[in-house]
Amino acid sequence: MNKSQNTMHALVWTAPRAMEMQTLPIPVLEPDEVLIKVAYAGICGSELSGYLGHNALRVPPLVMGHEFSGEIVALGKDVTTLTEGQNATVFPFTACGVCAYCVQGMPQLCVSRKLLGAHRPGAFAEYVAVPAVQVFPLPSEMSLRLGALTEPVACGVRVGEWVGAVAGEVALIIGAGPIGLLSLLALKIYGAKRIFIADLDPARLEIGAALGGEVLDPRAVDVIQVVREATGGLGSAVSVDAVGAAMTRRQCISATRALGRVVLSGLHEETSAMPVADVIRRELTLQGSFSYSPANFSEAIKWLQEGRVPLDPWLVEAPLLEGGLWFDRLIEGPGGVAKVLLIP
Numbered sequence: 001m002n003k004s005q006n007t008m009h010a011l012v013w014t015a016p017r018a019m020e021m022q023t024l025p026i027p028v029l030e031p032d033e034v035l036i037k038v039a040y041a042g043i044c045g046s047e048l049s050g051y052l053g054h055n056a057l058r059v060p061p062l063v064m065g066h067e068f069s070g071e072i073v074a075l076g077k078d079v080t081t082l083t084e085g086q087n088a089t090v091f092p093f094t095a096c097g098v099c100a101y102c103v104q105g106m107p108q109l110c111v112s113r114k115l116l117g118a119h120r121p122g123a124f125a126e127y128v129a130v131p132a133v134q135v136f137p138l139p140s141e142m143s144l145r146l147g148a149l150t151e152p153v154a155c156g157v158r159v160g161e162w163v164g165a166v167a168g169e170v171a172l173i174i175g176a177g178p179i180g181l182l183s184l185l186a187l188k189i190y191g192a193k194r195i196f197i198a199d200l201d202p203a204r205l206e207i208g209a210a211l212g213g214e215v216l217d218p219r220a221v222d223v224i225q226v227v228r229e230a231t232g233g234l235g236s237a238v239s240v241d242a243v244g245a246a247m248t249r250r251q252c253i254s255a256t257r258a259l260g261r262v263v264l265s266g267l268h269e270e271t272s273a274m275p276v277a278d279v280i281r282r283e284l285t286l287q288g289s290f291s292y293s294p295a296n297f298s299e300a301i302k303w304l305q306e307g308r309v310p311l312d313p314w315l316v317e318a319p320l321l322e323g324g325l326w327f328d329r330l331i332e333g334p335g336g337v338a339k340v341l342l343i344p
């Protein structure tokens with residue numbers, strides 16, 4: 001850190017599979033922005049595909065990072081609603097503010113939305129500048145470590161909005177990464193009776209089991225058959241795909257009962273073949289779930305505050321300069337890690 005000299009350290013993605021620490025200028029604030037000193041910044045699954053160069057949204061050189069917490073250390077001259085010294089997290093989408101989606105509280109669906117850490121420099125740095133309207137102050141008793149989970153938890157809150165009436169029902173989740181695990185917590189909160197969760201990684205399955213899921217290794221069992229047997233042959237009321245591969249999308253459709261819902265949240269593949277005739281003949285609802293609204297963000301802070309997100313044992317803290325290493329590790333096999341939090 002060298003605030004007096006106006007420079008900072010940042011983790012810069014320079015090319016597919018290449019990250020390096022660089023010294024960059026501390027961002028200069030626009031009148032409506034605030035400067036946040038980053039405390040914790042999580043690595044998102046979508047950034048892993050970005051790192052590999054599989055994601056049109058992200059172009060190097062880029063400072064990624066959109067899941068973070070920190071302290072407000074400077075205010076642009078027009079900012080009156082926040083104060084220096086406040087701990088905060090940030091809704092990472094900037095949007096037009098006037099379109100039908102923005103006006104209805106869904107800036108994440110605005111056609112001109114921009115994502116922090118993709119379209120503008122993100123939080124894998126000592127400091128990040130963000131528009132004040134996107135800042136969510138954290139409750140005073142909440143730790144910055146917990147506050148950094150707001151964004152991924154909000155993805156789970158959104159999935160929870162789309163799962164429909166699941167109280168007393170059987171559900172399936174494929175993928176036990178952060179998105180799948182947080183979907184599991186959402187389904188529990190909404191009262192699902194049995195929640196099957198499948199993953200290829202045994203350590204990730206252990207986390208799923210500890211959170212109350214009934215875990216399935218798709219290499220050892222036929223996921224669809226297990227779900228059908230548990231439901232008198234009908235299938236799950238809702239299935240959540242938290243991977244986004246052709247196979248997992250297909251499995252979710254096949255495992256879901258007639259009139260059930262398939263929530264698609266995994267983005268691993270842009271396009272994939274799916275058994276659409278099956279969707280038609282069993283009148284399934286295919287529902288996309290994309291990020292979160294500001295209301296989902298507030299709800300996520302509430303879930304964290306109420307202790308409803310018991311992921312603490314599976315959080316890994318690492319210095320920002322080891323960020324590149326952690327990107328590689330997460331791609332190779334996540335092990336027993338729910339989320340890596342980088343510390344500048």
Ligand SMILES: NC(=O)c1ccc[n+]([C@@H]2O[C@H](COP(=O)([O-])OP(=O)(O)OC[C@H]3O[C@@H](n4cnc5c(N)ncnc54)[C@H](O)[C@@H]3O)[C@@H](O)[C@H]2O)c1
Pocket residue numbers: 044045046047048049155174175176177178179180198199200201204218242243244245247248264265266267268289290291292334
């Ligand atoms: N819709 C959204 O708003 C949103 C938000 C964040 C991330 N995502 C996307 O969701 C996906 C998951 O994100 P994450 O952060 O949990 O990522 P992650 O990569 O940490 O987790 C994916 C998990 O899927 C498992 N997996 C892979 N192939 C599988 C298979 N065939 N069967 C069962 N499990 C399998 C992996 O072992 C891993 O545990 C990514 O594609 C990410 O881009 C979507």
Ligand SMILES: [Zn+2]
Pocket residue numbers: 044045046066067151152
């Ligand atoms: Zn994310």
Ligand SMILES: [Zn+2]
Pocket residue numbers: 095096097098099100101102103107110111112
């Ligand atoms: Zn808009």
